[in-house]
Amino acid sequence: MTSIEAVFRxxxxxxxxxxxxxxxxxxxxxxxxxxxxxxxVQRWPVDGVPPSPAGWIVTTAxxxxxxxxxxxxxxxxxxxxxxxEAALLDGPGEPTEEExxxxxxxxxxxxxxxxxxxxxxxxxxxxxxxxxGLTTAEIARAFLMPExxxxxxxxxxxxxxxxxxxxxxxxxxxxLPDRLAGVLAVVYLVFTEGHTASAGDELVRTDLCAxxxxxxxxxxxxxxxxxxxxxxLALMLLTEARRTARVSxxxxxxxxxxQDRSRWDTALVAExxxxxxxxxxxxxxxxxxxxxxxxxxxxxxxxxxxxxWRQVVVLYDHLTALAPSPVVALNRAVxxxxxxxxxxxxxxxxxxxxPRSHLLPAVRADLLRRLGRTAEAVEAYDAxxxxxxxxxxxxxxxxxxxxxAAPDRSExx
Amino acid sequence: MxxxxxxxxxxxxxAPPPPEFLEPIMRDIAxxxxxxxxxGVWVFAAGLHPASSATVLTPSGHDVLVTDGPFVEAKEHxxxxxxxxxxxxxxxxxxxxxxxxxxxxxxxVRPVADGGE
Numbered sequence: 216m217t218s219i220e221a222v223f224r225x226x227x228x229x230x231x232x233x234x235x236x237x238x239x240x241x242x243x244x245x246x247x248x249x250x251x252x253x254x255x256v257q258r259w260p261v262d263g264v265p266p267s268p269a270g271w272i273v274t275t276a277x278x279x280x281x282x283x284x285x286x287x288x289x290x291x292x293x294x295x296x297x298x299x300e301a302a303l304l305d306g307p308g309e310p311t312e313e314e315x316x317x318x319x320x321x322x323x324x325x326x327x328x329x330x331x332x333x334x335x336x337x338x339x340x341x342x343x344x345x346x347x348g349l350t351t352a353e354i355a356r357a358f359l360m361p362e363x364x365x366x367x368x369x370x371x372x373x374x375x376x377x378x379x380x381x382x383x384x385x386x387x388x389x390x391l392p393d394r395l396a397g398v399l400a401v402v403y404l405v406f407t408e409g410h411t412a413s414a415g416d417e418l419v420r421t422d423l424c425a426x427x428x429x430x431x432x433x434x435x436x437x438x439x440x441x442x443x444x445x446x447x448l449a450l451m452l453l454t455e456a457r458r459t460a461r462v463s464x465x466x467x468x469x470x471x472x473x474q475d476r477s478r479w480d481t482a483l484v485a486e487x488x489x490x491x492x493x494x495x496x497x498x499x500x501x502x503x504x505x506x507x508x509x510x511x512x513x514x515x516x517x518x519x520x521x522x523x524w525r526q527v528v529v530l531y532d533h534l535t536a537l538a539p540s541p542v543v544a545l546n547r548a549v550x551x552x553x554x555x556x557x558x559x560x561x562x563x564x565x566x567x568x569x570p571r572s573h574l575l576p577a578v579r580a581d582l583l584r585r586l587g588r589t590a591e592a593v594e595a596y597d598a599x600x601x602x603x604x605x606x607x608x609x610x611x612x613x614x615x616x617x618x619x620a621a622p623d624r625s626e627x628x
Numbered sequence: 629m630x631x632x633x634x635x636x637x638x639x640x641x642x643a644p645p646p647p648e649f650l651e652p653i654m655r656d657i658a659x660x661x662x663x664x665x666x667x668g669v670w671v672f673a674a675g676l677h678p679a680s681s682a683t684v685l686t687p688s689g690h691d692v693l694v695t696d697g698p699f700v701e702a703k704e705h706x707x708x709x710x711x712x713x714x715x716x717x718x719x720x721x722x723x724x725x726x727x728x729x730x731x732x733x734x735x736x737v738r739p740v741a742d743g744g745e
Contacts, residue, residue, distance in 0.1 A: 378739050378741075379739045380630050380715075381718075382715075
């Protein structure tokens, strides 16, 4: 990515957010910002990049919008007036957007993109485009979809925002906690799709992880007093720190106990742990903070054997109380097995249902293998193999299955 | 101000529910209609006969064909609707939530094109 492209990506979300407030329409805002980018491409190589590129883009986009409104008589009077007034408010060429106003506009855009009336896939696409500044082509590539399909999804979603009048507003009062949880969920969805790609040959899609972390940093910047935003960022950083250790040179999944911990990114671990301490000090724990705390316990252990599994079980109990789910129950069972043995882990799995996911049979298989119940273990590995989505996961499961079926041969070679 | 149509999605039953089940629901819906009128958002509301009473007219060349309805075979149909004035979707959803609770039915919220402009 060239520096101009990087600046564009940074400036896009800020500029579109401000212009959407001024013009009252996302499409018109995007058009104006793209006009400004075209001007930048012509001028910057000659005049140099301005000191505040994002401010320059906002001002230029605003002026372009006014020009366009004046040219196109079909636009309604309302838009012309709003844009004209806005343009008149600041002097020519001044990067006048006060940081506080831009911040409010970016928050409005974020809550609009993550509105519960939009389909989850549309929320993800809109957030990456309008907040993250990714191009439609980049989003399509990240989700392994044709660009036309992604473009249609964005057009439809923006059409619904316009036609149904989804408000450009940060929710207040009783609505805020639910809506905030929705925003955090969209960002985490981007991260998990990158971290455990649900399809394809690559186990991890780094671009999506990087985008999710960038959005997570933005959330913390926009909502510095929200401990769950800190918790989400910490969770993503601590997970991302293990990325290189999580995939073997042959592209195979390396589970946490087998990872070479010297390959963890110590800077990301330190930042994540610092964030966990910061948010837990607020005394308002939520699901993301507790999940981050669990990852922080793992990150504290120099070797897998040093893991404070009792602490992990305590944290999973806490998480079960805050946000019970089959996946939480599954991970709790794994921790219980480390504290009280595989039989206790297997007992903790009783009643857990997770259809269409390879995770439950994979964990069952591992516990059965450790109990020496080979035939049942192989059966469970087969069930997991039938459901695993990525090549890396299947390769890992197949090797474990074959080792269980013929332990002598595989141990020897 | 925009307008939104709140459609009540009703399952097609063989027999209508017994009065002792319906009465409290009808009372709650009537109370909500009153609340909407008092708030100045109520425009129009109506309940419909079952979908089995519908007739479909389809243009065909110069003629219009008459057939027994409903138009779409489904397990649920629109059983009634309320038209409201609301400034945006969040406000419309808030009234829709109240209607869902009162009617115990799913509500489909549809923005009216150029409503109120």
